[in-house]
Amino acid sequence: MAAELPLPVAAVTRQTMAQERVFHGLTEAVQQSTVSAQVTGRIIEINFDVDDFVPKGAVIARFRxxxxxxxxxxxxxxxxxxxxxxxxxxxxxxxxxxxxxxxxxxxxxxxxxxxxxxxxxxxxxNTVVRAPYAGIVTKRHVELGETANVGQPLVTGLSLEQVRVTVDLPQDMVGVVRERGQARVVLPHLGGPGVAATSITVFPYADPASHTFRARLELPAGLQGVYPGMFAKVFFVTAEVQHLVVPAAAVVHRSEVTAVYVVGSEGQIGLRQVRLGDVANDSVVVLAGLSEGEQVALDPNAAAVYLKQQVSGPSS
CATH class of the missing domain: 1.10.287 (Helix Hairpins)
Known part of the structure; x- marks a missing residue:
């Protein structure tokens, strides 16, 4: 470059990025079960009700x-x-x-x-019924003083420690999901790029009514703010494609115009309108308006001042 610019610049580069298809799913607890009676007898103690938190090993009920x-x-x-x-x-x-x-x-x-x-x-x-894991009671099936038989449900509950996502896939997605095994889960209320699924299981049969295949995505343990029954967006990787990208910091939004300040080989600066695509980390996909290798200003405000000085010429 002929003259050194008093502002930072970056090159338009080509990056390999994931191509994705999005589907809507629901979160569910990994551990959810119904505790049943192992003896026949009268219930003399029930310690938890619906929505109560139950520690692991706590006594849920006692029989005579x-x-x-x-x-x-x-x-x-x-x-x-x-x-x-x-x-x-x-x-x-x-x-x-x-x-x-x-x-x-x-x-x-x-x-x-x-x-x-x-x-x-x-x-x-067996006359003392204990919680197999820590969780929340979602349903109580018996009352105090009631006689329960072997196998009769007592309470139903679920654990909040680990949550997964289920989603229904069309037939044309089954092969690519099994082959690539990559997806990220976005919960709208949390924002951000989402979390990567730790594993993906596609059931080996279709629903006879919808002809869709159920997929189950395991999530990392200990996610905060994630509970069973929430809506989630699941982005499955279908291919890898190359895109031109620029740093997001270089983009200028003025009214309905999206542009960047392009720096020429001789140090001249010009504002150029561009068409952008998805945001990936700190970069933005360029759909039109730029070529690989071109330089863009990383500080649009400083570039605007520099351009104004170029147009008006040096002060006397």
């Missing part, structure tokens, strides 16, 4: 446990008796005073009593 405690007590007595009998028989067997069959029977009786005690203890443990 009188029968289960009695069963454990009886099973413990039978186990103690079988254990004592086995000890006696083993001692006699070591002195070769009884046959092997008697020893085997005592051992089998002990194992059966132990298994019975474990089953009884498990049934007693």
């Amino acid at each position: 446990d009188k029968e289960q405690k009695a069963a454990v007590k009886a099973a413990q007595a039978r186990f103690d008796q079988a254990s004592a009998e086995f000890t006696r028989v083993a001692d006699v067997y070591e002195r070769k005073l009884i046959a092997r069959a008697a020893y085997d029977k005592a051992e089998a009786d002990l194992k059966a009593a132990q298994a019975e005690l474990e089953r009884a203890q498990e049934q007693l443990d």
Whole structure:
């Protein structure tokens, strides 16, 4: 360049950028489940209601446990008796005073009593229903004092710790999504370029009514301000194309005109109208008006002052 300019410049460059198609999806909790009764009995305690936060391991409900405690007590007595009998028989067997069959029977009786005690203890443990993970109660299916049967739903809940996105794809997108496996998720209320999906799963069957394929996108854990049931925009990468780009700082907006200050090889400056496309990080795609390698001013205000000085000429 013939003369050094008193302002920063940058070259119009060509960059490889992702070409994307956008679809609308919904967020959902990765962990969502219904806790059911494992015993039959009367509910004597319910500690949480709809919209309550439940810590992991917290007691959700208790069942009347009188029968289960009695069963454990009886099973413990039978186990103690079988254990004592086995000890006696083993001692006699070591002195070769009884046959092997008697020893085997005592051992089998002990194992059966132990298994019975474990089953009884498990049934007693099942009278206390605990949260499998920390989360929010979304539905309560029973009331205090109600008798519930094995398998009957008690509460439904979900975890807020990790959220994913589901979206329905047309048939022509299935192949490219599986091949490229790249997408970013934008939540309108958060703004910004969005977050990259950590993995994408496309279900291997279509909905018979809409003929679309469900895709599930996993998101990074710990995202703030993201909850199940939100709308999301999903941008799937379909190809990579080259575009001319300029720094976003070089762009001037005047009324309905979009332009940049172009710096010539001899240091002359001119305002040129351009047509721009998408914004990518700190750059803007140039659709028309510039060529690769041309120089643009990074400080439009300083460029305007410099251009005015060029037009008016040096002051006397």
